[in-house]
Structure formats: C-alpha cells, structure tokens
Amino acid sequence: MASQETAGHKYVYDFAEGNKELKDLLGGKGANLAEMTNLGLPVPPGFTITTEACQAYLATGAEPAGLGEQIASHLAALEAGMGKRLGDPHDPLLVSVRSGAKFSMPGMMETVLNVGLNDESVHGLARQASGINSGGGTNSASGTDSADAAGADRFAWDSYRRLIQMFGKTVCNVPGEEFEHALDAAKRAKGTANDLDLDGTDLRALVEAYKKIFAKHTGRDFPQEPREQLDLAIRAVFESWNAERAVLYRRQERIPADLGTAVNVVAMVFGNLGPDSGTGVAFTRDPASGAQGIYGDYLANAQGEDVVAGIRNTVPLQELEQLDKRSYDELLGIMARLEEHYLDLCDIEFTIERGKLWMLQTRVGKRTAAAAFVIAGQLVDEGLIDLDEALHRVNGAQLAQLMFPRFKLDHEFQPVAKGIGASPGAAFGKVVFTSARAVELAAEGEQVILVRRETNPDDLNGMIAAQGILTSRGGKTSHAAVVARGMGKTCVSGADELDIDVPGRMFTVAGQIVREGDTVSIDGTTGKVYLGEVPVMPSEVVQYFEGNLDPAETDDVLVKAVHRIMGHADAKRRLAVRTNADTGTDAARARRFGAEGIGLCRTEHMFLGDRRELVERLILARTEEERETALAALLPLQRADFVEIFREMDGLPVTVRLIDPPLHEFLPPLEQLAVNVAVAQERGEDVAKEEALLAAVRRMHESNPMLGLRGVRLGLVIPGLFAMQVRAIVEAAVECAQQGGTPKPEIMVPLVGAVQELETVRAEAEKIIAEVTRGCGVEVLIGTMIEVPRAALTAGQIAEAAQFFSFGTNDLTQMGWGFSRDDVEGAFFWRYLELGIFGISPFESIDRDGVGRLVRIAAEEGRAARPELKLGVCGEHGGDPESVHFFHEVGLDYVSCSPFRVPVARLEAGRAAIETAGSDSR
Structure with a gap:
C-alpha cells in the first residue's frame, strides 16, 4: 500500500495515520476520528479520503488518478482487520460514508449508512444479528430462539430500507418524501404510528416498495454491487459540498467555498439491534448555558441520524445509567478524557451495539453565546487555559447576541407549551410552517417564527430568515437545535404539546388553534411558548454595561464571565x-x-x-x-x-x-412641492413663499x-x-x-x-x-x-x-x-x-x-x-x-x-x- 501511494499523490489515510491537527486535509470529523483512535478509544475502524481528492473531483468532474486504487487498498486492509468482506452474502462488512469538512456544517452535506447491503447480504446480516454463523449452525455461546430470529430479521430489513432511502435521496436525487409516504402507508396498514412496530415481514415489503420508487425515478434497479454503492456514495458526498443548502450555510457562517469536504468510510456499528443497543449525542457541558454536568440525548434501538433528525423524541442522557450502567460509566470516563485532551466543550456522537460502546465522532462543540463566555471562564478557573485563550474563544458576534433583549413577563402572559430551550433568546413573530413562506414574509419586512415538527437541512433558508425556530420534536441535539445555536437564532425544540398540521397551516395547543400569520413568542432559555407578542426588557449583559449590575455582587455567572473577559480585552x-x-x-x-x-x-x-x-x-x-x-x-x-x-x-x-x-435633504421633495404649488395656484392662494422655495429646490436638484x-x-x-x-x-x-x-x-x-x-x-x-x-x-x-x-x-x-x-x-x-x-x-x-x-x-x-x-x-x-x-x-x-x-x-x-x-x-x-x-x- 505504501509503495503504491508514494508513486502518486496520497488521497486516503487510515484513521491511525492522522491526528486532530490535520483538519485542512482530513476534515474535522476525520481528524478527530484519527485523534480518538490514537488515544486508544473505541472507534470503529475506517479510513478518510482527503479534501484534496474532493477539490480535484469538483475541479474536473472525475476522481483524481490513483484514488480508486487507494480506496481499494484501504478497503482490503479494513476487510482483513474485520475478518469480513464488504457486502459478503454470508458475513457482510457494511460501512457508512460520511462527509466531514474542516469546519462543522451540521446536516448540510450527505451521509449514507449501511453501504454493502443488497438482496443477498441482507440475509447474512440477519444471521449475524441472530447469532447464527455463516455455516448455518447455532452459536452456542449466545443461543437463539424464534424471538431473536424475528428481531434479527426485522433489524436486517430495516437496515436495508434505510440504505435504499438514504442512497436514493442522496446519490440519485430521488424525492425523499416518496420514501416517507411509503413508510407512512406501511405504518397505517399496520395500524401504528411507531416505526418500531413494523416487523421483518412489513419491512421486507417496504424494501420492495422503496426499490420500485428508486427504479421509477432513476430508470435502473437499485445497485447490488457493493463497490459500486461505495464509489457512488463517495462521489455524492463530494458533490454535496456544492449543494444549495451547503453553499447557503457556508455563506451564513463565512466558511471559504474552496475547502472541499473529506469523506470518512467507517465500519458500521448498529444501535438498532434491540433494547440493549442505541445511539446518542453527548456534551461535556451544557451547550446552551455552559453549566457543568451531564448533557445529551439517547435513543434506544435507533441508528445513525435518528437522534439529530428528531424523528422520535429522545430521553435525557442520564437515563442511560438505568438502561446500561456499564456503557454509561465508560462514556462518562471518555467524555472527561476528551474534554481534558481538547481543553474545551466536546460534542460526542456514540452508538451502543449490544452493550458495546463505540465512539463515532467528537468535535469542539457548537455553543450559544452565553455558554461560550461561561465555559471560557470556567476553563480559566480550572487551570486548563489562560485568559488570552479565553478571549480568543469568544467573539464580538456572540457578545452582540448577549445584548439582545429578553422577555418581560407578567400575569397577562402564561405559557401554552414548554419544550426544550435549545438556543437562548427572546423571539416573536408571525407563525409560518414552511421555509419558503418564512423567506417570503421576511423579504416583506415581517418577523416570523418557523414552526415545524422537526427541521431538516432543506429548511436552512427559512431558519436564516426567521427570528426563531419552534419544533414539536427533537431535543438539544436535534437538527433545529444544533443549527440554531450555530447561527445565534432562538430555538425551542421538542414542544410536544403542539399538534402541528403543516398542510392545514395551523397548530393546536392547549385547546386553541394557532393559524399561519398569528403571532407567537418563544423563549429559547426556558423553552416556553406564548401566544401573542410578549414585551421585552434589557438583557442582564446590557444592564451590566449600563452600570446597573455589579459583577462583584451579582450571582449571575454570565455577567461575571463577561466582566472578566472584557477586562482582559481592555488590558490587551x-x-x-x-x-x-x-x-x-x-x-x-x-x-x-x-x-x-x-x-x-x-x-x-x-x-x-x-x-x-x-x-x-x-x-x-x-x-x-x-x-x-x-x-x-x-x-x-x-x-x-x-x-x-x-x-x-x-x-x-x-x-x-x-x-x-x-442641502436638498432638508427641503421638500421637488415633485411634491411642485404639485402643492400648482394646486395652490389653481385655488388662487398666495404662493409667493412656496414659489421661492420651489425655485430654490429646482436650483439645487x-x-x-x-x-x-x-x-x-x-x-x-x-x-x-x-x-x-x-x-x-x-x-x-x-x-x-x-x-x-x-x-x-x-x-x-x-x-x-x-x-x-x-x-x-x-x-x-x-x-x-x-x-x-x-x-x-x-x-x-x-x-x-x-x-x-x-x-x-x-x-x-x-x-x-x-x-x-x-x-x-x-x-x-x-x-x-x-x-x-x-x-x-x-x-x-x-x-x-x-x-x-x-x-x-x-x-x-x-x-x-x-x-x-x-x-x-x-x-x-x-x-x-x-x-x-x-x-x-x-x-x-x-x-x-x-x-x-x-x-x-x-x-x-x-x-x-x-x-x-x-x-x-x-x-x-x-x-x-x-x-x-x-x-x-x-
């Protein structure tokens, strides 16, 4: 492998070859996967295709010379290490294909999971899950019964339908709503609203429906060759760098357009194998307030994007202790180690596969403006960073957000719903239910609140246009929450009292109907939702700057942090x-x-x-x-x-x-004055003064x-x-x-x-x-x-x-x-x-x-x-x-x-x- 890569440019790196300093080359995700690998943490094996390969592909429309051979070489090494082959019918290796640019762009680019599944390997995956070996005998160590087999069958077909859905939408531009409609139809036929109630037979039928949708829109059958799936998925991730939503997000966040994205190919681990499996997102500190503690969301028997997508409401991370204490304790130890290593708040994605913890990602976490100041001060107190570094980690845009007003509440305003305060701030506006409508009204000068069951990357335009975002599903790590925090937008997520009817452009809450155009107010700190426009008052930070809050006497940790960092800025x-x-x-x-x-x-x-x-x-x-x-x-x-x-x-x-x-700016407009003089003359009025003024305006026009x-x-x-x-x-x-x-x-x-x-x-x-x-x-x-x-x-x-x-x-x-x-x-x-x-x-x-x-x-x-x-x-x-x-x-x-x-x-x-x-x- 080394000799092959030295003959040309090196485009592919095994995780063990990188580190967190190589973000320009390996992207943030790849660099941090490499760093965790080298720290000895439980990271699924895999490799990273560099941003340089993406840049070359986007420049020419074709993969650079040697890339295909390098992928094949690293894939062979991955297969050897795992003891499995990609898409093998009897004992398949499956991989995820994930984007990963230098700067975090949550949800803006593409991911494809379960690459390697096809009509044959889906049976091998079921055998893996049930504990039946490739020879067909029973694994005596685990034992199986009909319930195990049924659960394994369900898992395999669920994984396959997810691949077709992701691959179809991401790689082949099949409309995602068609897959959603088919899923909804399957649930209706089963008489349920929960995906988990669909069994293996239901999901096998759903796979066939998905394949027909795929063929209708692409003119071909779903690809059965695992390497073809992999190559097409990699190219789709490259191309997603220039997707409309990614371009818009980069413009919003001022991320350079020429960086390109890396691609991470990672051995699949499964959180949807049953109640002893799951997936979650964790923060080493609260990304909303900066408070120390255990923060995050967990979803049992779920895979991949389910947590951030907000499809099912998660449970707080603390509940994992009751579900799987061993994994919980191991996770807390890893979180502490990562924060000490990165010297900052870390955002972590993990999966538990039948009691085994796997780390899928870490990065320095996005946080609200308040959390940025509070965490910087905490890390100084803990001796992890100095005041220069604390000053470097905050910025003026965040300080400006802290100066925005907050709600001034009295007995007239009672909340009608309470969700999760995902991104602080006080926002009010007219309710809209689609991104397009948010953009339309904002262009007319209206303030709007975008209301959705959950947001997805296609909602980015509306999220930018809106004053705030309100969702009925999701938690602090949902798409709405993560993107809103990054943009400094107020967000309340998971307000499940809201019964949202998007086609009908209304929602029902506390027995009241709120229609599009009605005004609501949302508090991104408390998570409370109010009907009407709530008055606002100055923020604590503005009161501090005004001299009304003494940082030496207040208990407000944010004011204390702002005071300390501002003092250092003034000194420097x-x-x-x-x-x-x-x-x-x-x-x-x-x-x-x-x-x-x-x-x-x-x-x-x-x-x-x-x-x-x-x-x-x-x-x-x-x-x-x-x-x-x-x-x-x-x-x-x-x-x-x-x-x-x-x-x-x-x-x-x-x-x-x-x-x-x-000086003409201090005089009446020429056209208006001329009309007034003409009308006055017609009435026979004395207009000598007005005529003199008109002459002066004409002279100066x-x-x-x-x-x-x-x-x-x-x-x-x-x-x-x-x-x-x-x-x-x-x-x-x-x-x-x-x-x-x-x-x-x-x-x-x-x-x-x-x-x-x-x-x-x-x-x-x-x-x-x-x-x-x-x-x-x-x-x-x-x-x-x-x-x-x-x-x-x-x-x-x-x-x-x-x-x-x-x-x-x-x-x-x-x-x-x-x-x-x-x-x-x-x-x-x-x-x-x-x-x-x-x-x-x-x-x-x-x-x-x-x-x-x-x-x-x-x-x-x-x-x-x-x-x-x-x-x-x-x-x-x-x-x-x-x-x-x-x-x-x-x-x-x-x-x-x-x-x-x-x-x-x-x-x-x-x-x-x-x-x-x-x-x-x-």
Whole structure:
C-alpha cells in the first residue's frame, strides 16, 4: 500500500495515520476520528479520503488518478482487520460514508449508512444479528430462539430500507418524501404510528416498495454491487459540498467555498439491534448555558441520524445509567478524557451495539453565546487555559447576541407549551410552517417564527430568515437545535404539546388553534411558548454595561464571565474605541458602554425637527444680510448641542463633522412641492413663499446628490456655514472649560478630495479658533474624513494640512465600488451573494482587497508625511468584528461605532491584539 501511494499523490489515510491537527486535509470529523483512535478509544475502524481528492473531483468532474486504487487498498486492509468482506452474502462488512469538512456544517452535506447491503447480504446480516454463523449452525455461546430470529430479521430489513432511502435521496436525487409516504402507508396498514412496530415481514415489503420508487425515478434497479454503492456514495458526498443548502450555510457562517469536504468510510456499528443497543449525542457541558454536568440525548434501538433528525423524541442522557450502567460509566470516563485532551466543550456522537460502546465522532462543540463566555471562564478557573485563550474563544458576534433583549413577563402572559430551550433568546413573530413562506414574509419586512415538527437541512433558508425556530420534536441535539445555536437564532425544540398540521397551516395547543400569520413568542432559555407578542426588557449583559449590575455582587455567572473577559480585552487592546453619537443622551450611554470619546458627531442631525425652517431660510437667503440672520439663529442652537455633548464626554476627544449631506435633504421633495404649488395656484392662494422655495429646490436638484454639492463643497459654496459651525463648537468648548471641564474638540472636514479644499477651510477655522479661545487653554484639532478615493491616493499631500484622518468607510465603499448602498442592497446584492461575487456585503464588513487597500495606502502615506498623524475610522465598519481586526493590522489608533456596538469593538480589539501577538511569536 505504501509503495503504491508514494508513486502518486496520497488521497486516503487510515484513521491511525492522522491526528486532530490535520483538519485542512482530513476534515474535522476525520481528524478527530484519527485523534480518538490514537488515544486508544473505541472507534470503529475506517479510513478518510482527503479534501484534496474532493477539490480535484469538483475541479474536473472525475476522481483524481490513483484514488480508486487507494480506496481499494484501504478497503482490503479494513476487510482483513474485520475478518469480513464488504457486502459478503454470508458475513457482510457494511460501512457508512460520511462527509466531514474542516469546519462543522451540521446536516448540510450527505451521509449514507449501511453501504454493502443488497438482496443477498441482507440475509447474512440477519444471521449475524441472530447469532447464527455463516455455516448455518447455532452459536452456542449466545443461543437463539424464534424471538431473536424475528428481531434479527426485522433489524436486517430495516437496515436495508434505510440504505435504499438514504442512497436514493442522496446519490440519485430521488424525492425523499416518496420514501416517507411509503413508510407512512406501511405504518397505517399496520395500524401504528411507531416505526418500531413494523416487523421483518412489513419491512421486507417496504424494501420492495422503496426499490420500485428508486427504479421509477432513476430508470435502473437499485445497485447490488457493493463497490459500486461505495464509489457512488463517495462521489455524492463530494458533490454535496456544492449543494444549495451547503453553499447557503457556508455563506451564513463565512466558511471559504474552496475547502472541499473529506469523506470518512467507517465500519458500521448498529444501535438498532434491540433494547440493549442505541445511539446518542453527548456534551461535556451544557451547550446552551455552559453549566457543568451531564448533557445529551439517547435513543434506544435507533441508528445513525435518528437522534439529530428528531424523528422520535429522545430521553435525557442520564437515563442511560438505568438502561446500561456499564456503557454509561465508560462514556462518562471518555467524555472527561476528551474534554481534558481538547481543553474545551466536546460534542460526542456514540452508538451502543449490544452493550458495546463505540465512539463515532467528537468535535469542539457548537455553543450559544452565553455558554461560550461561561465555559471560557470556567476553563480559566480550572487551570486548563489562560485568559488570552479565553478571549480568543469568544467573539464580538456572540457578545452582540448577549445584548439582545429578553422577555418581560407578567400575569397577562402564561405559557401554552414548554419544550426544550435549545438556543437562548427572546423571539416573536408571525407563525409560518414552511421555509419558503418564512423567506417570503421576511423579504416583506415581517418577523416570523418557523414552526415545524422537526427541521431538516432543506429548511436552512427559512431558519436564516426567521427570528426563531419552534419544533414539536427533537431535543438539544436535534437538527433545529444544533443549527440554531450555530447561527445565534432562538430555538425551542421538542414542544410536544403542539399538534402541528403543516398542510392545514395551523397548530393546536392547549385547546386553541394557532393559524399561519398569528403571532407567537418563544423563549429559547426556558423553552416556553406564548401566544401573542410578549414585551421585552434589557438583557442582564446590557444592564451590566449600563452600570446597573455589579459583577462583584451579582450571582449571575454570565455577567461575571463577561466582566472578566472584557477586562482582559481592555488590558490587551491597542485600538481605542470611540462612538458615533449626535446627542448628549447617546454620548452618555456610549461612555457607560466603555467609549473613549466620540469619533463621529454628525451635525446635520442637529438641523432636523423644528430647526428645519431655519435651514430653509438659509437656503432661500438672497442677500448676505438674510444669510447672516439665518446663521445667527442657528449658532446658539448648535452651541447648546455641543455644550451638552462636551459635558458628557468631558476629558475625552469629540470629533465633530461639519455638515455633510446635500442641502436638498432638508427641503421638500421637488415633485411634491411642485404639485402643492400648482394646486395652490389653481385655488388662487398666495404662493409667493412656496414659489421661492420651489425655485430654490429646482436650483439645487441633482441627479446624483451623494456625488454632488455636499460636504466641504457646501462649506466653500455657502459663505459662513462652516464658520458658524466652527464658532459654535469652539464657543461650547470654551464655555465648558470655563466651568471647570476639559473639552477636547476635534473639527472634521468631510468629503475632501484635494488638499487645497482642506487648506481653505482650515485657514478660516484657525482664525475663528484664535479669536474665541484667546489663550484659554482649549486645544482644537483640525482634520478630515478620508471618504473619497482620491483623498486616499493623495493622503501624503492632505496630511500636511490635517492633524488627523478619520476613514468614512461607508462613502469610501460607495465610491470605491461605484454604487449607492441605498439603491443596490435591495436591487442586486442578493444575486451577488448567491453567485459568490460577495461573500458578505462590503457595507457590512470591510472589503480588504479594494477599499481596505485604499485605507492602508492612506494610513501609510499619511503617517510618512506626518508621523504624529492620528488615524481612526468612523464608518459603521468600526463596529464589525472582522473589520476591527483589519483596522488593528493597518495600525489605526481608534475605531468608532454606534453606542451598542462599543462593547463589541472593545472585545474584538482585544482579540486582534492577542492574535497579532500570537502570530508574531510564531
């Protein structure tokens, strides 16, 4: 085997050849099966086909040279080790064929069990199960009777029908519901709703029905050759990497599209051999809360996917102790060993075959945001990891989830059902029963709750669109629970009081009918379901950030964990975090949330409401006197605004952007105003004022306003506008200083594209600053936003006139890409995301290669011209976790974002610092 593989590329690895560090090559499942094998744990033997083989297959449409021979070689070794041949009629070896990408994608790709069964080997499997050897004699050690034989016969035919069903759907695209309809018909004929009540005769008939369904849709009989089954199943797993649901999941989780999946071929072990067999999923800690203990689900006399599929409700893992104490104790010992080895929460799949425990998979388990913080803190306390590693294991997206509101319950709201709190959060919305309907209503702006008996991978679109997921079957390890936790979606599973009628688009609970479109509320922490919309209240984490919960006095373990990790992030980070705030109220909240100043105060927001009329006067002014009168009226209002903000941010920098958007945004729409004037004229009314306003609006009308008269251009075209704003800022700062404060104003000139624009504004501003401050000790910085591509490319020149740069990445993205966010996000972004042109909207996360390169160029050239140049970012990218890491790499001094994103930016800035330090040390 070795010589054969050294002649070409090695595409197949025995489990004993790998380890957990080879996830890129062997995928997560294969690498961890190898790791458990090498730890001496009871893993069924098998081998892994690498992600490189998948990549080659997807690139060419054919398996790479040598792969078939390598599979044959490893299969022969597996057969020799097991003492059985694949699909042997008398004593068959059966295998499972499972996907396994580098990153966990639960249920998104394919699995085929019982490969090797056919019309002949099904009898051999029955003999294996009954204890009758291949020669036909009785195994005297076990003994058999008619009940044993009947159970073995049932098991064999059940396994065969499962193979045809999985193979047909996965490999040959046979509609899965046709198999389900046939199964339902068999149960109806038997007068039962339980699969387990079907006997061997029933299942033999079901196999024949399945084979007819297969032939009808494929034009061929079900393949009887075991190696053909294996090869086709392997190819199907490769192709499932590009299945629609897998592509959608990768896009949602930002998993690279070029990784490919490994394929694991594993000797079958059976949990459906009777009451002394079963299958289960276990967690070394609670994946929902992080609490230590025994968590998981077990299903007796079940195989493979039955637990996560939610087809039958499971029992808690603790009940296994009464069913099979020896296996239970062995499992607990293995769980403790795996957690100590992986230094993290482990997610484990296992099967018990007639009292023998087998480990089918382990991985670092997906967990809720709350569990991530709690577990990280616990592992620090246990001495298993340090605080740097704890900080690395949480992220800003998880922290943002913890800041979502929770239900505010009173006597008016009583639960109508209670399931399992599978993924925390408080969610309400209109009930929908199909994924398609969830997507449809969400696109119309509705909040929806997807209600299903159980979800499956085909429901992914609807799960993404919904606010929450509610199922009547399944547990904490069902498909709905696992996927919802990974996405941060609220989920209640196993609410069996719900009688769901999907065709009728309704469910019945507590004697009430809930129809599609009715509103329900679900609590993913308690598992409770409420009718109607339950009001919400701030989460404990927000109350902590607001200063209403003292971590030293509260018993809330989550708040304590967040406090501890946030403190470490603040100690580690180099990037300062400011906020975007336009009012004293926003500034005060942001400061409570840890903001270290204001990176963007948008003065145009101060011109709305009752002040709009003053702006209209300024626009309509025909003489210098009229203009000065309008500006004089605006000055004290602006000054009062800035006094309030400087007081809230005393001692911290406040960057005030001079007015930026086009002035027509403060005027009535042209079409509406023209109609109003025409109607008034028809009535003979005096419309002189309205006609003057209409003329002004027509003068200022622009085809592309965001590329027109705005920002610095306005300040240069309308005399006195910027001067009034500068005077208001400086007078407010002086007033605060005279009252004992320490204001730190920074004046930011927007939309500069040429240094001459900034020089002109700065010269006027410096005269006003000198006149107002008169040596009172207030220092005022003058800088600019870099939001025009030309400004980024001439940053060296602009830095000679600027004391700071703040990157306006929203506009820089619009101008860099050449499209308007408001116009294109609903128009074609969905298609670009679907085609993979965008992995994520460039307005959501910084485009590193394009817009990011402009930022890097401006930062480097600006600092080269002025080494002390202060650099920040004030677009909403400043609160995006991925973007924060980029800004740290580029060497910015601070990021600025909305108040609620300040804690997220603080956390990510700390993570960026430790990750950079880690890469530097390597």
